[in-house]
Amino acid sequence: MAHALIFDSGVGGLSVSAEIRHRMPALQQSYAADDVFRPYGEKSDAELQARLPELLWSLCETVNPDLAVIACNTASTSALKDIRAILDIPIVGVVPAVKPAAGISPGGRFAVLGTPGTVRREYVDKLIEDFAPDHDVVRLGSTALVRLAEDKLSGRRVNPSDIEREVGPLIVKKVDTIVLACTHFPLLKAEIESAIPYAVNLIDSGEAIARRVETLIEEMPVFKARRPGSDMALLVGHDKDPIRRETFKTYGFHCVVGLHD
Ligand code: DGL
Numbered sequence: 274m275a276h277a278l279i280f281d282s283g284v285g286g287l288s289v290s291a292e293i294r295h296r297m298p299a300l301q302q303s304y305a306a307d308d309v310f311r312p313y314g315e316k317s318d319a320e321l322q323a324r325l326p327e328l329l330w331s332l333c334e335t336v337n338p339d340l341a342v343i344a345c346n347t348a349s350t351s352a353l354k355d356i357r358a359i360l361d362i363p364i365v366g367v368v369p370a371v372k373p374a375a376g377i378s379p380g381g382r383f384a385v386l387g388t389p390g391t392v393r394r395e396y397v398d399k400l401i402e403d404f405a406p407d408h409d410v411v412r413l414g415s416t417a418l419v420r421l422a423e424d425k426l427s428g429r430r431v432n433p434s435d436i437e438r439e440v441g442p443l444i445v446k447k448v449d450t451i452v453l454a455c456t457h458f459p460l461l462k463a464e465i466e467s468a469i470p471y472a473v474n475l476i477d478s479g480e481a482i483a484r485r486v487e488t489l490i491e492e493m494p495v496f497k498a499r500r501p502g503s504d505m506a507l508l509v510g511h512d513k514d515p516i517r518r519e520t521f522k523t524y525g526f527h528c529v530v531g532l533h534d
Contacts, residue, residue: 275490276301276502278338280329282311284426284517285419285456286344287524289367292479293342293486294525300490302504303336304526309510309534311423312416313347314388314455321390325352326359332507333360335532340489342482343367346454347388350396363489369397369454370478375405377474378450382409384443387454389414397454411446415439421464422457428516436461436468444469453477507532 274297279290283306290302310316310324325348333341342365343349343356349366357364369391374383383405385392392412401410418439425431443451451473453459459477466475506521511531518529 274299274301275339275493276303276337277486277490278302278332278336278341279304279344280307280332280341280348281305281345281456282307282313282348283419283423283457284460284520285422285458286342287426287521288456288459288477289342289344289479289482290524292483296483296487297490300486301502302525303338304504304506304521304524305332305336305509305532306506306512307509308512312388312419313345314390314414314416314419316347316390318351318390318394321348321351322355326355328509329356329364330359333362335507336505338362339493340365340486342486344456344482346391346456346478350391350394365482365485365489367456367478367482369400370452370476370481371397371400371410372404373481374450374452374474374476375408377476378408380449381407382411382446382448383450383452384411384413384446384448385452385454386413386415386418386440386443386458387452388419389416391454411443411448413440413442418461419455419457422460425460425464426517426520427514428520431461431464433464433468436464440465440468447471448473450474450476503528505530510534
């Protein structure tokens, strides 16, 4: 088996990592969280494009993966091209699942719930234009949900009224399907479901990304039978919260180390 680097601004990429682990338990994973620069959804394209290629390059120099997953919609819709330009391994991006949502939305009105940065991107304009031109697509950006997902995985209680406030505009519009267009949001799936007073489809990209990673790895010339090393999480900025560190362990990253920015 090979070795994949999973990258996000924080714990969001764990939702993608878990899908990949479920599909390929023997794949070695390294995880990197850019804790010092979060939230990405509040950063401009210029800021993300200036930071991410170099950061990914140095992370790849450190862990030497066969492939990297940018497990972050905000980073992928902004800087995927720049990251791919300086790395010579396959880079898998995570982008909003607009096409599947358009395919299953019963009433034709669905939401793209992402970070403020993602929902205003031209990348999303293009996805809607290509795959949902006749749908009524409601875009909603929330940084609070990113913080609440971080809180939850750091062992802090998530107040249901905070979730209700964030998804309230989607209830008013009565969307029947919600694209979870931020990798932090599947970590709050149960809370989001309970905040919506009617049945709703929640869609994220995790499973599709796991399938893509599997295909790329199977195509690699050296397909190793065994995991090359143990799974490690690298926290940019040395976050020392013991509960958060424990969370990484429950997701299979038994070694958690801090990195200086
Ligand atoms: N998890 C990231 C995403 O998928 C963003 C979180 C943040 O704003 O840092 O967009």
